[in-house]
Amino acid sequence: MSTRTFTVGQLAQATGTRAVTIRYYERIGLLPSAARNASGYRVYTAQERDRLRFVRRSRALGFSLEDIRDLLELADHRRSSCAAVDAKITQKLEQVRQSICDMQGLEQELERLSSCCQGGVIEECRIIESLGYEPGDGHRR
Amino acid sequence: MSTRTFTVGQLAQATGTRAVTIRYYERIGLLPSAARNASGYRVYTAQERDRLRFVRRSRALGFSLEDIRDLLELADHRRSSCAAVDAKITQKLEQVRQSICDMQGLEQELERLSSCCQGGVIEECRIIESLGYEPGDGHRR
DNA sequence: ATGAAGCTTGTAGCGACTATAAGGTCAAGT
């Protein structure tokens, strides 16, 4: 049995998180209060490392800390249905797909703007014009 | 000649911005300090409306307020080359494309996770497992 | 005259960190 423990810095290393972020997660109650050694240093177990990994992977998938709080709560009830978990995943998937669409809209608009730049001066710039701006004559010589 | 003026609320209406946001833009110096009428209300001209429109369209394209500060500075120098403007657009386009790629990665990962849910209980849930979490036995009956 | 809507200012809050300060602890080297 592995009884390896971690300091906050080692846990940071092992999970690709910053130590300050780990303390932040503890402060907001996303992670439980860590045990302390004689001099007050936080001490973590492999299980806590896994929990943090779960948090970080969920974050990387786009879940908010509130979402993750819910996911952890769900995950801790081993005998409950995982339908709620799947629902969360599906919902996030929908959000991500919507974001992709939005971004593709931006991409097209930026392409259009870029292509209409002929390399002249601001005064005739179609980009600025396209963005709805007619600068004043403060600098018109 | 149109000498129409706007109150902050009318400007909000005309540009799809909230009045508080307009005041916020003024406070951080993104928009110049507005003129005031006798009772201290802000009074805007059509030119200021256009400037705000430019800000909002740029925001909608994904530019940060700092980016927009730069764009406005560029746009106000009518005789300068618009190469710098085009560079900003191109750079943002690259960022947007990168974001789309990232999001598509997320999309795939979420699809994979969702498809591996067989509708059982958390204990056997591949989703939770895939996210690197092995819950403790606090709830194991 | 009254009430609602709109304006003013200032301050505090959101999410998810990040940065800074001021100090305590530990291991290694001299």
Place this chain on the structure above:
DNA sequence: ACTTGACCTTATAGTCGCTACAAGCTTCAT
């Protein structure tokens, strides 16, 4: 034994782009 440097502790404030709230003044329609 002492110093150095890396690590740990706490608390507080800052980031971005707003949003919300409070407390009061103005304008407008009824």
